[in-house]
Amino acid sequence: MSKMNLTRRGLIKTGAVAGAGLALPTYLRADGHSGFTNAPTGSTVTLGFNVPQTGPYAEEGLDELRAQELAVQHLNGEGDGGMLNTFSSKVLKGNGILGKKVEFVTGDTQTKSDAARASAKSMIEKDGAVMINGGSSSGVAVAVQGLCQEAGVIFMAGLTHSNDTTGKDKKANGFRHFFNGYMSGAALAPVLAKEYGTDRRAYHLTADYTWGWTQQESIAAATEATGWETVNNVLTPLASTDFSSYIAPVLNSGADVLVLNHYGGNMVNSLTNAVQFGLRDKMVNGKQFEIVVPLYSELMAAGAGANVQGVFGSMNWNWQLQDEGSKAFTKSFGEKYGRPPSNSAHTCYVQTLLYADAVERAGTFNPCGVVEALEDFEFDGMGNGPVLYRGDDHQCFKDVLVMKGKDNPTNEYDTLEIVEVTPRAQVEYAPDHPMFAGGDLGECNPGA
Numbered sequence: 228m229s230k231m232n233l234t235r236r237g238l239i240k241t242g243a244v245a246g247a248g249l250a251l252p253t254y255l256r257a258d259g260h261s262g263f264t265n266a267p268t269g270s271t272v273t274l275g276f277n278v279p280q281t282g283p284y285a286e287e288g289l290d291e292l293r294a295q296e297l298a299v300q301h302l303n304g305e306g307d308g309g310m311l312n313t314f315s316s317k318v319l320k321g322n323g324i325l326g327k328k329v330e331f332v333t334g335d336t337q338t339k340s341d342a343a344r345a346s347a348k349s350m351i352e353k354d355g356a357v358m359i360n361g362g363s364s365s366g367v368a369v370a371v372q373g374l375c376q377e378a379g380v381i382f383m384a385g386l387t388h389s390n391d392t393t394g395k396d397k398k399a400n401g402f403r404h405f406f407n408g409y410m411s412g413a414a415l416a417p418v419l420a421k422e423y424g425t426d427r428r429a430y431h432l433t434a435d436y437t438w439g440w441t442q443q444e445s446i447a448a449a450t451e452a453t454g455w456e457t458v459n460n461v462l463t464p465l466a467s468t469d470f471s472s473y474i475a476p477v478l479n480s481g482a483d484v485l486v487l488n489h490y491g492g493n494m495v496n497s498l499t500n501a502v503q504f505g506l507r508d509k510m511v512n513g514k515q516f517e518i519v520v521p522l523y524s525e526l527m528a529a530g531a532g533a534n535v536q537g538v539f540g541s542m543n544w545n546w547q548l549q550d551e552g553s554k555a556f557t558k559s560f561g562e563k564y565g566r567p568p569s570n571s572a573h574t575c576y577v578q579t580l581l582y583a584d585a586v587e588r589a590g591t592f593n594p595c596g597v598v599e600a601l602e603d604f605e606f607d608g609m610g611n612g613p614v615l616y617r618g619d620d621h622q623c624f625k626d627v628l629v630m631k632g633k634d635n636p637t638n639e640y641d642t643l644e645i646v647e648v649t650p651r652a653q654v655e656y657a658p659d660h661p662m663f664a665g666g667d668l669g670e671c672n673p674g675a
Contacts, residue, residue, distance in 0.1 A: 287526055334349065378674055
């Protein structure tokens with residue numbers, strides 16, 4: 228990056244010289260100036276955790292909040308340290324961030340974009356939050372990411388799976404650790420073709436917002452590439468609780484696979500309705516009728532109970548992984564809360580640590596310093612193997628899991644099994660891929 232750009236972003240103290248008069252780029256430390264939004268001036272720094280505590284994704288949000296609280300404890304040197312002990316970067320010492328004790332405030336997104344923006348705005352303007360983390364909806368993520376870009380703070384997305392978050396709606400101040408719809412399709416389609424054959428007719432029910440749209444587009448394209456036909460795609464309102472009227476037409480459509488592009492409570496309800504209609508007992512086109520849930524979570528599977536048995540889907544991470552980072556996080560979370568963490572909890576915990584690490588490496592809370600530290604950052608020890616935070620779009624690239632509902636679960640947290648760990652190379656794509664076209668990352672905004 229040129230000196231001109233660094234100066235514009237507020238990262239160089241112009242006039243710093245050494246030796247033969249060469250200007251040296253010097254990060255402006257938070258305790259030395261107030262040239263960016265909510266620069267911490269005292270002995271503490273405040274993070275904002277914005278999660279759905281009510282609404283259809285509330286269960287995911289509450290698990291995110293558990294993980295965020297755990298991350299703050301570990302950053303402040305409390306507990307066993309969790310993934311601080313396995314993270315490949317070693318700058319976090321359990322003494323806060325840049326020596327400042329970490330505090331946090333929370334907000335309820337209600338799984339509504341307007342409510343999410345309002346709660347994030349309040350945390351930034353009233354509570355002095357220097358970073359916002361969380362959310363369990365791509366509609367929320369896109370809205371809050373835009374707000375953080377305008378306000379001059381960093382947004383570390385939580386559970387957001389729409390291609391648009393790091394596609395047409397990407398922002399320089401926003402980063403996503405979670406995987407996306409394209410990656411789900413790339414991981415799932417080969418497994419579905421192997422298990423169910425390449426001559427299949429799929430009927431999609433799709434949540435009517437940015438995540439559902441791009442998830443459906445992704446899984447349809449990936450399965451069609453293996454020979455499947457997409458019979459129909461029907462959009463369903465996010466507020467729906469009874470999907471019976473949407474399930475009934477599937478019976479007369481000629482489809483032999485139902486793809487539920489639903490999440491959280493919506494997926495639990497739609498899958499339950501589909502099973503109640505006897506779809507999984509049907510023979511259509513000479514084949515056993517099947518149901519696919521492209522985006523899984525442990526909490527959804529527990530809610531759906533026996534209905535998930537044998538159903539394929541994908542996940543960003545799962546507590547059953549045996550790498551050292553996953554085991555460390557699962558141990559810490561389990562000892563604190565008496566249950567294994569969900570993949571939404573994992574991504575919010577990791578995002579909080581990644582933000583803190585970037586601040587330490589940059590030597591500043593200035594969001595533009597954080598952006599510089601995170602772009603093209605490669606790390607390991609946080610689950611999923613080696614990970615790249617790509618600079619072009621602020622999307623993480625890592626291994627993706629293909630899951631299946633267990634036939635004989637031993638308890639409510641043992642409902643899913645890992646079928647395949649899809650290697651990162653299989654789910655990677657070029658920054659200008661058509662599904663991610665449009666939009667402009669733009670420049671980092673330091674705010675004040």
